[in-house]
Amino acid sequence: MPASVRLAPWILLGAAVVGAVLLRLPTLGEQSYWYDELATLNVTSVGFPSLLDALSASEATPPAYYFVAKAWRELLGDGETVLRLLSALSGIATVPVVYAAARSGGGTRAGVIAAALVAVNPLMVWFSQEARAYALLALLSALTFLFFVRALDDRRQRWIWAWAIAGALALATHYFAFTIIVPEGIWLYVMLRRSRAKVVLAGGGVLATAAALGPLALAQQNRTSWIESIDIVQRLLQVPQHFVVGLQSPSQALAALAVVSLAAVLIYLLAGADRPTRRTATRAGAMALGGFLLALAAAALGRDFLITRNLIALWPPFAVGVGVVLGAPRSGRVGLSAAAVLAALGVAISIWTALTPAAQRPDWRVLAQALEGPAGSRLILGRAVGGDMLPLTLYLAGTQPAPPGTRVRAAEVVVIALRPTPDYGIGPCWWGVFCGGEFDSELPIDFLLEVSRPPDLPPGLRLLERGKTERLLYRRYAAPGDTLLPPSSFFHPQLIQSPPPSAGG
Numbered sequence: 001m002p003a004s005v006r007l008a009p010w011i012l013l014g015a016a017v018v019g020a021v022l023l024r025l026p027t028l029g030e031q032s033y034w035y036d037e038l039a040t041l042n043v044t045s046v047g048f049p050s051l052l053d054a055l056s057a058s059e060a061t062p063p064a065y066y067f068v069a070k071a072w073r074e075l076l077g078d079g080e081t082v083l084r085l086l087s088a089l090s091g092i093a094t095v096p097v098v099y100a101a102a103r104s105g106g107g108t109r110a111g112v113i114a115a116a117l118v119a120v121n122p123l124m125v126w127f128s129q130e131a132r133a134y135a136l137l138a139l140l141s142a143l144t145f146l147f148f149v150r151a152l153d154d155r156r157q158r159w160i161w162a163w164a165i166a167g168a169l170a171l172a173t174h175y176f177a178f179t180i181i182v183p184e185g186i187w188l189y190v191m192l193r194r195s196r197a198k199v200v201l202a203g204g205g206v207l208a209t210a211a212a213l214g215p216l217a218l219a220q221q222n223r224t225s226w227i228e229s230i231d232i233v234q235r236l237l238q239v240p241q242h243f244v245v246g247l248q249s250p251s252q253a254l255a256a257l258a259v260v261s262l263a264a265v266l267i268y269l270l271a272g273a274d275r276p277t278r279r280t281a282t283r284a285g286a287m288a289l290g291g292f293l294l295a296l297a298a299a300a301l302g303r304d305f306l307i308t309r310n311l312i313a314l315w316p317p318f319a320v321g322v323g324v325v326l327g328a329p330r331s332g333r334v335g336l337s338a339a340a341v342l343a344a345l346g347v348a349i350s351i352w353t354a355l356t357p358a359a360q361r362p363d364w365r366v367l368a369q370a371l372e373g374p375a376g377s378r379l380i381l382g383r384a385v386g387g388d389m390l391p392l393t394l395y396l397a398g399t400q401p402a403p404p405g406t407r408v409r410a411a412e413v414v415v416i417a418l419r420p421t422p423d424y425g426i427g428p429c430w431w432g433v434f435c436g437g438e439f440d441s442e443l444p445i446d447f448l449l450e451v452s453r454p455p456d457l458p459p460g461l462r463l464l465e466r467g468k469t470e471r472l473l474y475r476r477y478a479a480p481g482d483t484l485l486p487p488s489s490f491f492h493p494q495l496i497q498s499p500p501p502s503a504g505g
Helices: 003-024 035-043 048-058 064-076 080-106 108-120 122-128 134-154 157-173 175-191 193-220 225-229 232-245 252-271 275-300 308-326 329-355 364-370
Strands: 378-383 399-401 407-409 412-418 462-468 472-478 482-484 494-497
Touching (some): 003 108, 003 329, 035 048, 035 064, 035 080, 048 064, 064 080, 064 134, 080 134, 108 122, 122 134, 122 232, 122 329, 134 157, 134 275, 134 308, 157 175, 157 193, 175 193, 175 275, 175 308, 232 275, 232 308, 232 329, 252 275, 252 308, 252 329, 275 308, 308 329, 364 472
Parallel strands (some): 378 412
Antiparallel strands (some): 378 494, 399 494, 407 482, 462 472
């Protein structure tokens, strides 16, 4: 075989990795931290001995990502680009892992297609640009699936142990790793009859990890009850759309059309596929579908955490299944054309998201720059922005959350509200008020749009300035003196900005 032909798959895989780099790294620091990333910063601000306590008090995920992020932060710093780089590298590393998993059962072309889908998929790009655990979870889940496939095809016991180690690490990164580990473990036990004792022993190691995480999970069990407030049918409908085109789209119809079209092509190609292709695709599809059904069963039993980002562990087998079907020899031009269209759609939506402020995270740095240089202390109130405004404390000097019910001598009162922007979110809201949707129908999204002085503020305020950023409106008022803060909550937070110390102080 000519060397050029032998190298071609590696060249294509390299191109997929380069594409993943180009869609993730250049814009890593373009947006400020958002609310969840602020939580990451807060947890990793404490020392290693106190990290579990901080995690128990503020998060609903296991500690592995935070220990890695803490070490990463100690070595490299905590700027947006630096801290998000951990997730970006995890997202990039997922490309060759998924390639290997798809190639193992479906051949080189299947591997290249699956790798390309990982590289350009908007959901994968989004979480690769966020200082949270999801990109690392996707990488570790991809590793569990790769070792799962190797254990089935190679039958060497080392792959069973590799699967168990990757599964334990995935579970220590996010509790929802169980959605991929449990179906894989059951499948291994059923199929590897001669190695069942080893599968049970390896699975016992994963169960030991779960048991060790039990006390922390119990302490965190009430921290994500907001998910249950969103209609589960809507959440179920948005998952396949998010998997295919990401969390948002310039057209609501585009996401549904893409899902229906992809499903139709896959069904058509599977109908004419050979037995090895069907077997490999069925194996990948069974892992993704089985994990989804497990999450649905947990929701039915009262542990409802079913939302797309918690199901990201299922994305690697989903990508492998799609790659195997589209890249099968009998799929021919239809499969390659569908793969090309799907990849092009991913690139287009990823670029559109990066260039569209209404489809991005709110940039609190821009607002902080607009509010720089106060003459005295400020009381900052959020209306319809909720706790999402708390990252402003990172960018506006001297700003901290205000204790409710205290009196503050404020030279100014600043009120922040959302600007009216298109709602590009697919389905109900998945991360707070900024993506529109139906997070809370009672939130007064246009509360301040045409109001000169909003209600429930102290009398005697004098309007100083009206301003706006890409995502926000703000009003600055001169305050008459002591100001009693209204009750504080997540949806109506208050911040206090203290004046800088004098030169002699």
